[in-house]
Amino acid sequence: MSTQFDVAVIGLGAMGSATVAHLAARGVRVIGLEAAFPAHAQGSSHGDSRLIRLGYFEDPSYVPLLQRAYENWRAMEQRLREQVLTITGVLQIGRPEDKIVKGTQASAELHGLASEVFDREAMLRRFPAFALDEDEIAVLDPEGGFLRPEAAIFGYLRLAAADGAVLHFGEKVTAIEPGDGGVEIVTDTARYRVGKVVVSTGSWIPELVPQLRGLAVPIRVVVAWYQPRDGFATALGRMPAFIRDEGETGSFFGFPVIGPDGVKVGKHAHFREEIDPNRPNPPVNDADVAVLDDFITRRLPAAAGLRVRAITCRYTMLPSEDFLMDILPSDPRIVVASPCSGHGFKFTSVVGEILADLALEGGTQLPIEAFSFAAMDRFMKARQGK
Ligand SMILES: Cc1cc2nc3c(=O)[nH]c(=O)nc-3n(C[C@H](O)[C@H](O)[C@H](O)COP(=O)(O)OP(=O)(O)OC[C@H]3O[C@@H](n4cnc5c(N)ncnc54)[C@H](O)[C@@H]3O)c2cc1C
Structure with missing residues (x-):
């Protein structure tokens, strides 16, 4: 029956x-x-945090869906009487011609969204956690932030x-x-x-x-948390969440200190390593953490303290x-x-x-x-x- x-x-x-x-x-x-x-x-x-941003570099056609998503998150929080979405701003960092930077600006322009551009010097003053190259800029999406999954x-x-x-x-x-x-x-x-x-x-x-x-196709992704060296520059309220275009190497993302494990970073799609969904994810190995340790040392020196945790997660990629x-x-x-x-x-x-x-x-x-x-x-x- x-x-x-x-x-x-x-x-x-x-x-x-x-x-x-x-x-x-x-x-x-x-x-x-x-x-x-x-x-x-x-x-x-799983894993404490997910980015949310409005000026979508992937394609401006996502923006109306995102606007509705923001409304729905706020309605959900109101009913729950609990905070799920925190606005920190999201910085999109790279060279002006990089996809993430250019795409974010195109989306913001098309949909009339607020955004602010910082060069290397301005970043050092306003967001000292980040190290930029001379030719890099950061575009701040002030509506961006993170969700607690x-x-x-x-x-x-x-x-x-x-x-x-x-x-x-x-x-x-x-x-x-x-x-x-x-x-x-x-x-x-x-x-x-x-x-x-x-x-x-x-x-x-x-x-x-x-x-x-x-x-x-499921692929394996690794993220890691670092206790920051500089608690001021990496604090929630001081450091925005970010994505960073590293050209052919790919892109990285990260969050300010949200909890006791510190600053979290990951590499989008990691090594694009396909996995069997019915087997436990292969454990984190030396090559996984090496790429994240290298990134945080070069690009987020204020956060490059002790790595305290690294975990695996899965993307399901469509073509x-x-x-x-x-x-x-x-x-x-x-x-x-x-x-x-x-x-x-x-x-x-x-x-x-x-x-x-x-x-x-x-x-x-x-x-x-x-x-x-x-x-x-x-x-x-x-x-x-x-
Ligand atoms: C490391 C990492 C970072 C990410 N960062 C971001 C980000 O910053 N911003 C962002 O927007 N997105 C991000 N994503 C992507 C986002 O997290 C995913 O798009 C989203 O979590 C997918 O949710 P889902 O419900 O499709 O899958 P899941 O949450 O995996 O849910 C699927 C569920 O189905 C269940 N299930 C499977 N088979 C069966 C069955 N036969 N019967 C019953 N139940 C079944 C599973 O047990 C599972 O609980 C990230 C993903 C990862 C891994």
């Missing part, structure tokens, strides 16, 4: 927790099913439960079986009959959405390094979400709204055309030169 719900949300990480909360707030009978435990260390949503996920789950969502942890979905009278969700312990399904299983998504095999949020072309009852490619967390609050819209209305007013299966197909064809 299967239990009945209007919607099942599979995977209660960042995207799933926001989605169950948005669905439950609309009065829907919803069940959330999580194979492990929310924000666990083999997923993509664990607080966000558990906050959304608390709101979902308060609105009547049923939440099961430690229950893995093994199959989705579409039928005439609904969709059967089969787990390792039970069966559920539901009207609609949202699949938000992060790095495991190809297991339940075979169309994404070879397209949604375009954008997101996928769409209804499955072969079954309108199944919504698929892979909003990662290493930059999805800040959108969580709007992704929850979008996925709830897709499940309940079959569409959304929010601009997500670029994140469809069709857009992914077009990208693949263009890449293959077809």
Whole structure:
């Protein structure tokens, strides 16, 4: 016998927790099913902090979604009576022609966003934690800051439960079986009959959405925390969060002192090392920390004290390094979400709204055309030169 719900949300990480909360707030009978435990260390949503910024260098078309994400984060905090988002400003550092610097300025210009440019001397006076080369500048996005991922996920789950969502942890979905009278969700312990399904299983998504095999690829990322040498320059309130373009080497990101472990830094996509989602992430090794130690010594000397912690995390990369949020072309009852490619967390609050819209209305007013299966197909064809 299967239990009945209007919607099942599979995977209660960042995207799933926001989605169950948005669905439950609309009065829907919803069940959330999580194979492990929310924000666990083999997923993509742990590690104290995630950047949020408005002047999006990746593409200005993300900005309207970000504006909605900010509104939704603030609404969520108000209901929770807890702070999840902290504004510190985000510095985008590099040479004026680098993608991160140029892209941030283009986004800010197009959308009329506030931004401020600092050269090396001005940076030393205003933000002394950072060492810039002569030819580098920093663009400050004053709306930028960081989110607390664990607080966000558990906050959304608390709101979902308060609105009547049923939440099961430690229950893995093994199959989705579409039928005439609904969709059967089969787990390792039970069966559920539901009207609609949202699949938000992060790095495991190809297991339940075979169309994404070879397209949604999990990679390993390492971040580390350093006790700063200079507690003034690196303090929250004094040092903004940042991303830094290092040209062909890639880009790095980091945060001021948020907690007892100090300043956190990471390299975007790290070594792009593909992993098996069903095996524990390979442990942190000497090469992993060497790249971060080198960065912090050269670029953030004020923070380059004792390295106290280093952990692994996962990105789920799509070919375009954008997101996928769409209804499955072969079954309108199944919504698929892979909003990662290493930059999805800040959108969580709007992704929850979008996925709830897709499940309940079959569409959304929010601009997500670029994140469809069709857009992914077009990208693949263009890449293959077809
Ligand atoms: C080191 C690092 C730094 C990052 N920095 C930023 C940043 O600064 N800003 C930003 O915006 N983004 C950032 N990101 C990206 C962001 O964190 C991710 O986009 C986001 O966390 C992805 O969330 P998710 O819900 O898709 O995946 P997850 O949070 O991993 O959730 C997926 C969940 O599905 C569950 N699951 C899997 N299979 C099943 C199944 N069969 N049945 C039931 N449950 C299942 C898993 O157990 C897991 O809990 C970063 C990521 C990493 C790793």
